[in-house]
Amino acid sequence: MWLGNETATAGPACANIRPVLIPRKSAFLFLLLDVCVLLTAKHSAAAPLPVDQPVRGWNILSDSEPDALAVIRASSAYKINHLQLSHSLVHNLHEVRDEARRAKVNRLIDAAHAAGIQEVVLWDHSLYDLDYYPANYRTGPDGTIDLDNPQFWSWLKHDYRQLLDLVPHADGLVLTFIETGARAERQHSAKLKTNQAKLAAVVNAVADVVIGERKLTIYARTFAYTHAEYENIIGAVNLFERPEIRLMMKETPHDFFLTHPNDMYAGRVARPTIIEFDIAGEFNGQGIIANTWPQYVLSRCRDLLARDHVIGYVARTDRYRNTRVIGRPSEINLEALRRYTEDPTVTAARVYEDFVASRYGTKAAPPVKRAFEAALDIVTSCLYTLGTNTANHSQLDYDPYASSYARHVSGKWFDPPVVRVGHGVDRELHYWKDIVNHLAPPWAKDPQGSQWREVPWVKEKGWITPGEEMTGEFLQNVLNEKDWGVKAAKAAVEAIEEAKPELKADDYTDLHHYFYRTLLTARVHRAAAGAYFGFRVWSRGGAYRTAEIERIVRDSLDELTRVAEEIKCYPVTPAIGQWNWSKDADRALRYHDWITKSGWPAETRGFKNPNGGMKLPMK
Numbered sequence: 001m002w003l004g005n006e007t008a009t010a011g012p013a014c015a016n017i018r019p020v021l022i023p024r025k026s027a028f029l030f031l032l033l034d035v036c037v038l039l040t041a042k043h044s045a046a047a048p049l050p051v052d053q054p055v056r057g058w059n060i061l062s063d064s065e066p067d068a069l070a071v072i073r074a075s076s077a078y079k080i081n082h083l084q085l086s087h088s089l090v091h092n093l094h095e096v097r098d099e100a101r102r103a104k105v106n107r108l109i110d111a112a113h114a115a116g117i118q119e120v121v122l123w124d125h126s127l128y129d130l131d132y133y134p135a136n137y138r139t140g141p142d143g144t145i146d147l148d149n150p151q152f153w154s155w156l157k158h159d160y161r162q163l164l165d166l167v168p169h170a171d172g173l174v175l176t177f178i179e180t181g182a183r184a185e186r187q188h189s190a191k192l193k194t195n196q197a198k199l200a201a202v203v204n205a206v207a208d209v210v211i212g213e214r215k216l217t218i219y220a221r222t223f224a225y226t227h228a229e230y231e232n233i234i235g236a237v238n239l240f241e242r243p244e245i246r247l248m249m250k251e252t253p254h255d256f257f258l259t260h261p262n263d264m265y266a267g268r269v270a271r272p273t274i275i276e277f278d279i280a281g282e283f284n285g286q287g288i289i290a291n292t293w294p295q296y297v298l299s300r301c302r303d304l305l306a307r308d309h310v311i312g313y314v315a316r317t318d319r320y321r322n323t324r325v326i327g328r329p330s331e332i333n334l335e336a337l338r339r340y341t342e343d344p345t346v347t348a349a350r351v352y353e354d355f356v357a358s359r360y361g362t363k364a365a366p367p368v369k370r371a372f373e374a375a376l377d378i379v380t381s382c383l384y385t386l387g388t389n390t391a392n393h394s395q396l397d398y399d400p401y402a403s404s405y406a407r408h409v410s411g412k413w414f415d416p417p418v419v420r421v422g423h424g425v426d427r428e429l430h431y432w433k434d435i436v437n438h439l440a441p442p443w444a445k446d447p448q449g450s451q452w453r454e455v456p457w458v459k460e461k462g463w464i465t466p467g468e469e470m471t472g473e474f475l476q477n478v479l480n481e482k483d484w485g486v487k488a489a490k491a492a493v494e495a496i497e498e499a500k501p502e503l504k505a506d507d508y509t510d511l512h513h514y515f516y517r518t519l520l521t522a523r524v525h526r527a528a529a530g531a532y533f534g535f536r537v538w539s540r541g542g543a544y545r546t547a548e549i550e551r552i553v554r555d556s557l558d559e560l561t562r563v564a565e566e567i568k569c570y571p572v573t574p575a576i577g578q579w580n581w582s583k584d585a586d587r588a589l590r591y592h593d594w595i596t597k598s599g600w601p602a603e604t605r606g607f608k609n610p611n612g613g614m615k616l617p618m619k
Helices: 027-039 065-078 093-097 099-115 151-165 196-212 225-237 296-306 330-344 348-360 364-373 375-380 431-439 450-454 456-460 471-504 505-539 548-567 581-598
Strands: 053-058 083-085 118-127 172-176 216-221 247-249 275-278 310-316 418-421 429-430
Touching: 053 275, 053 330, 053 505, 065 083, 083 099, 083 310, 093 099, 093 118, 093 172, 099 225, 118 216, 151 196, 151 364, 172 196, 196 216, 196 225, 216 225, 275 296, 296 330, 296 348, 296 505, 310 330, 330 348, 330 505, 348 364, 348 505, 364 375, 364 471, 364 505, 375 431, 375 505, 418 431, 431 471, 450 456, 471 505, 471 548, 505 548, 505 581, 548 581
Parallel strands: 053 083, 053 310, 083 118, 118 172, 172 216, 216 247, 247 275, 275 310
Antiparallel strands: 418 429
């Protein structure tokens, strides 16, 4: 695996930013269009897609109805025939018992059908929390459900009939049957001898109603934290009784990281399978910073969508609230998916050229294209560190977010776990012996940490050394990469300024803020990394406490203060999803406080810190 492309030039100074207000299009016109869509919605009978029809799908997570309708309006241009409503709209089917939520979901189902989307499905996670189920069925040990009680299964099926009656125009479910509220494998049964049998029993019961009685569709959604869990899930899938049950698998194993490999299990099972793509960038900027990378999307497509049993895709179109990609620069990634399905030989260069020229004009296209093309390298040197993600669902959080150092490490899925890092580092690094062993704080290495159970071979092979291992050498690797990201982000801002004379005023304003937020994000990560990782080196004392290390920490603290103030005072509030970009200023200043005022925390997540209480003497 290669990460990085070292080509960038310096951009304008950050002090040159001036407040710019974004002009708004007529909200009244959009309101009229939305009302028309809802009034003309056809209350047609459910019509699931036939199995031989390729699936071109989108998934709306946000409960913002105006944003959802904007996505639906755009669907016909992309020939979308499948829509999922999930997360904030409906995560568990029983949520449609809430009158307001049910009304919104039903309006969106009808609007989607009226817009020509044939199949609209709702998300569900079964089993729900234990207290959802009547106490007379929770008679197993420790109040678990007795899966051997036939009356429980009768009750469950009746419950699904009632729930489906509340959403009569839905065409089926996306059923997550693992990592649910009351995990099926933890319930009691003397008859179901394996975890796989318990999981399959739940899916089979739901399918009896959804498929057998209602003639609707089920997409069984799978993901896992480990290879062993994947094998467990595949074992359950092999016990599904109805051949009509389809599968939905992520583009990557477990979660959506740019540095993860393609999901090695997708297409292995002889069932129609759709691939779940995260166009909205859950861990990668959520469309709030530059997320324009058709080369990445096409690379995934060329493998995953060409595999046996794969019949199409579904793409996430937002990360909550008002972060939809439709109408934003990151819509280029949806365009890449569309273009691939029409012509699998299409190149990223062609997608960039066509999208940018059509949106911003041919004269502005060359510099805008340069800025768009830089996004992948900027984000993978900013929200990622040395080839692995170090952001908490896009937000700045080197410490105390434990998952960056075990669960989310890309090396979990590579054999051998080695990456070639570009971005000014230009080294081949072992994910565990080099990257995690140096980046992880001592508390995160504690063998009692629950996430290490997901990668037992790492500790067994001795790839992780207890205690603090951050050194001046690895600190410099981190800073080289972060500096590279800042330089590339400045170059992208400069490209937008070059294009300004050829851009419409509102397009320039939008792109200016999009890429300037990206630059501020790169800067705050550079400053926080220098302060956080540098202070950990300084705290080791002795030969580690050099004048150069102290200079790095102090300079980083000064820059951290400056960029945090710029973020706090930024003149335009960006979209807010799971990640609130503006709050990264406070997260960065937390490290400033630890290092200069309150002292390093004595413990983190119950584990002691060897440098607890230490702080840098103020001059």
